[in-house]
Amino acid sequence: MSAGTVSSSPAGWRLRLSQRLPLVIGAGILLFFLLLAIGAPVVAPYDPILQNGATRLQPPSLLHPFGTDNFGRDLLSRVIWGTRIDLQIALIGVVFPFVIGTIVGTIAGFFGGIVDALFMRLIDIILAFPFLVLMLSIIAILGPGLSSFYIAMALVGWVSYARLIRAQILVLKNSDYAVAAVSLGFGRFRIMFRHLLPNAIAGSIVFAMSDAVLVLLSGAAVSYLGLGVQPPVAEWGVMVAEGQSFITTAWWITLFPGLSIVCLAFGFSMLGDALGELLGVHE
Amino acid sequence: MSASVLSVRDLTVKAHLQGETRTLLQGVSLDLAKGEILGLVGESGSGKSLFCRSLVRLLPSSLLKIEGGTILFEERDLTAVTDAEMLKVRGAEIGMIFQNPTSHLDPVMRIGDQILEGIRYHQGINGRDARAAAIEILAQIGFPEPVRQYDSYPHELSGGMRQRAMIGVALSCNPQILIADEPTTALDVTIQAQILKLLMDIRDRHGLSIILITHDLGVVAQTCDRIAVMRGGRLLEQGLKRTILSAPQDPYTVRLIHSHPSMPDVALPAVSAPAPSRAATRPLLEIDDLHVRYPTGGSLFRGKNARTVGALSGVNLQIMPGETVGIVGESGSGKSTLARALLGLTPISSGHVSFDGIDLFQQRNAGLARLRREAAMVFQDPFNALNPRLTIGQTLAEVLKVQKKIARADIPSRVDELLDLVGLEREFVNRKPRSMSGGQCQRAGIARALAVDPRLIIADECVAALDVTIQAQIIDLFRKLARDLNLTLIFIAHDLAIVRNLCERTVVMYRGEIVEDGRSEDVFSRPKHPYTAALIAAIPDIDPDRQLLGHTDAASLEPIQSFKRMP
The missing domain is CATH 3.40.50.300 (P-loop containing nucleotide triphosphate hydrolases)
Incomplete structure (x- = not known):
């Protein structure tokens, strides 16, 4: 129905408002958190780890907009400083699995046969274990800390990306332009990484955005269990965990870091949706 | 009226x-x-x-x-x-039927029930009477065993039967x-x-x-x-x-x-009129008893009793340099498989394909290297044949860069030349396929094939997806290119009229075999094989006085399954 479709402008960048809005909101939220992370020393009104017995468990006030926790630390400052750690977790926790998974998936899908079978069985084995159990055992072996968390994330998280890309490559490698590339004498790596991958990757990018949220939450979960970020460093997940015992008396300790996680997650998912539209995943 | x-x-x-x-x-x-x-x-x-x-x-x-x-x-x-x-x-x-019955029939509902639905809803008949009415419709639309086929699902039917079923569904509402x-x-x-x-x-x-x-x-x-x-x-x-x-x-x-291709009077001269003396030159492409079989039903654990289906069985063909050969046949006859086998894109089960004297089976690497530098393919779906992320200029430049036939500095000017050759404006260098029409994409696809500077071009159904006036333009382009660049052209099509217009020689395929091979005029005016005759008789002629013939003959030919649609 060529008559019915709205033809895009030659550049394809002029978008309708309904498409542009999520992009603006998502990118805006992420930019806001990024600026907050960079400017934390300037923006934060107090030292995030300085304990003060005189100001324990104060509800939100003009002096402490987010209130204080059981050690008398200013929660607003802790949330602001926590942005640094949490953005880092979301970023590194996604980038490594993304890169590893994409390369493995492309190779498995393109070559097929025994290579594909080996990688796919490996993925099956990894998927056979509950995600968190596998993560925790790897971290337990490597010792607690953020870098162990990143390594564990890379070792476990790549499987979803590999499967996603492989499925795309399997379809695309039979497309006419891939066959044309073979018939024109192009090398395998050129076909894989210049012709197939750019057309296959859009879905993964969108998935990575929603995965960032999951990574953030597993980072919080791991920290909650004492294997990730170590106190007294400010991290949203740890802060939520710390507030748990005061939830009935001092709700603000849990609420504000929790809200921050929700906001960042919302920003990522909006950006993911917008990128999906932009990269033509839904076409 | x-x-x-x-x-x-x-x-x-x-x-x-x-x-x-x-x-x-x-x-x-x-x-x-x-x-x-x-x-x-x-x-x-x-x-x-x-x-x-x-x-x-x-x-x-x-x-x-x-x-x-x-x-x-x-x-x-x-x-x-x-x-x-x-x-x-x-x-x-007002009932409607569409081009693609596969996507307009419910895949998980029996054909009979889909017809029954209309009868019940629009005619208010129920129970046994409705079923009888549905079977009556099935019989009317040419299902040979309506009672049994009432229970068929759309995927069990051939394309023609599906279209009949669509008509049945439309008729069910009266x-x-x-x-x-x-x-x-x-x-x-x-x-x-x-x-x-x-x-x-x-x-x-x-x-x-x-x-x-x-x-x-x-x-x-x-x-x-x-x-x-x-x-x-x-x-x-x-x-x-x-x-x-x-x-x-x-x-x-x-x-x-x-521009209707069946116009017989404007018989354009076939491409290279004086055929080169065949004895003197060596054939560019020689196919000898070629078999291509696909495994079906086998799996990792039942590898030994995996069955095979023959897509090509014993094809012999010789193509001389400069010839324009049309290969015709219905879907599933093995035309596309032949094209892919010729270019080494499909593994050969047995037999020989030699390109310019090099056997592709025995000297696979040398043969393929030669083939990639001297042969190119043009595809059916113009949109799918071009990488959607690259501009036309990038697509063409890449071919030139990989083939290394010309110096890097000359690439941009060669790209312009190629665009001129296929009749595209030079500003298309910066366009992506998405912003182009089907005909323009197909021209770009031809330009990409020409970028190889090939001796042989294989065009697989390359005009089937285009409008008639665009079809005529593309055919003209091929005719011009074959003449000017002295190309050998293998033109695969199911549209016989186009092949008759463009090609000096026609090869008819049926069920993986070549049933007829000869000069186009002879094949079309005096077909030797009954299948060829049935094909020709089924072309709807633009002259209303020439009635559609051959439906009785054609009905006796069983439907065949295309390998392109197999998993």
């Missing part, structure tokens, strides 16, 4: 886009008489489908609105009735008007002839009126009573079939009629 059942006056449809309003249908007026078949002809984008969808208010997007005009049907104006009333009109009064949107475009010629005959049959039996949308004037000439020609949302002319075909008024109609 009695009074008209449907009368459309000044129908105007506009699209409201951001900031602009585009008129898609402009004041179209048409009448449809009872028991009449009206052919609606035009290129894609001419608004012919949109017109028919407007009749039942099934506009493809909410941005489109009917802005003016009336659609009088049984003394009601369909533009004014409520949505609830419209629901009764759709199906019950409509007065049937709108058939390109019902035979996706089908082979012999099947097309059967479906067209069925439509005429139904018209005679039920006395319903049919609007047949098509781009093939041959189909119109064979089936319709009147013709309406559309272009750019306007109705250019309408009239009785014979009047329009013999004395078209509008210049566009004239062009459309002349």
